[in-house]
Amino acid sequence: MPHTGFSNRAARRLGRRMASLAAALAVGAVVAWFQVDHSRPATPGPAGAGAGLPVASYEIHGTVVSVADGDTVTLRSAGGQRRIRLDSIDAPEAGHGRDEPGQPYAEASRQHLAALVTGKNLTAQCYEKDQYGRDLCALMLPDGRSVNREQVAAGNAWAYTARRGDYLRDKAMPELQRRAREARLGLWAEGGAMEPWKWRYDCWKEKRC
Numbered sequence: 001m002p003h004t005g006f007s008n009r010a011a012r013r014l015g016r017r018m019a020s021l022a023a024a025l026a027v028g029a030v031v032a033w034f035q036v037d038h039s040r041p042a043t044p045g046p047a048g049a050g051a052g053l054p055v056a057s058y059e060i061h062g063t064v065v066s067v068a069d070g071d072t073v074t075l076r077s078a079g080g081q082r083r084i085r086l087d088s089i090d091a092p093e094a095g096h097g098r099d100e101p102g103q104p105y106a107e108a109s110r111q112h113l114a115a116l117v118t119g120k121n122l123t124a125q126c127y128e129k130d131q132y133g134r135d136l137c138a139l140m141l142p143d144g145r146s147v148n149r150e151q152v153a154a155g156n157a158w159a160y161t162a163r164r165g166d167y168l169r170d171k172a173m174p175e176l177q178r179r180a181r182e183a184r185l186g187l188w189a190e191g192g193a194m195e196p197w198k199w200r201y202d203c204w205k206e207k208r209c
Contacts, residue, residue, distance in 0.1 A: 050144045054169045056125035060084070060135060064117040069094045070109030070157050072134065073117060075124060084124050085134040086148045088170040090196045091157040092187060100204045103196065105187040109156040112186075116147055127169065138170065152176045155186020162197040 062077030070091025075082045091109045095102030117139065124137035139147040151157040152173050159173030168174075181188045194202070203209035 050138075050140060050146050052170075052172055053125065053138050053146060054127065056127060056138070058126050060124040060126060060137070061121070062124075063121050064119065067110055067114040067118060069106065070113050070151060073113070073139065075122070082124075083132075083134040084126075084137050084139060085130055085132075086151065086157075087127060087136045087138055088160050088168050088173050089148050089152055089157040090160040090162070090167075091151065093196045093199055101209060103194065103199050105156075105193070108186070109151070112154060112156045113147070113151060116141070116150060122147075146170075149173070149176055153180055153185075155180040155183075155188045158195055160197075162195070 060075060060077050060082055062075040062082065064073050065076045065081070066074040068074070068083075071086040071089055073084050073086075075084050091113075092103035092106040093100075094106045094110065120142070122142070123140045124135060125140060126135045126137035128136055130136055141147060141150075148157075148170065149172060152159055153176045159177040160167040161174065180186065187193045
């Protein structure tokens, strides 16, 4: 008598094994696809994006009570008032008497910053203190935007690239400056804008204003 029952059972077992193998191969193929690097080269995010900021050493929470210029504010915190210097940017210099005249667009830069932050409760993500006792920080708006980046993106400050970038923690700044310059925003609307670090040397120190 032919072993038809045995052959049918064997066939069914073989079929189940083949189906299981096919399913396993399909799952493996999907996993392998996701493990392949399908990313594109990173590009700087929009001005408002806080992603990519350097990791802070400490934070200060408080209300902005005054704006001295386009890169310096005073924050009233639980521990008292703190002077915050916006990190990685340099705004046009305000004047300090006859011997240290201010730069064009300094007041416009200050006013833009004041409109962004005055009276608001903000968080300063800070890295260290500078030689004047100010906290060097990225000042964050409630919606997650970096005030520092907003100033550069709007053409109200330079990316602080002096001394081969020693003061430039936020690497998104040069690209934001390039876009603002191409769009002729703020201080880029007219030609001849001088970097503040050059102004401090040429005009204030060498008296070649």
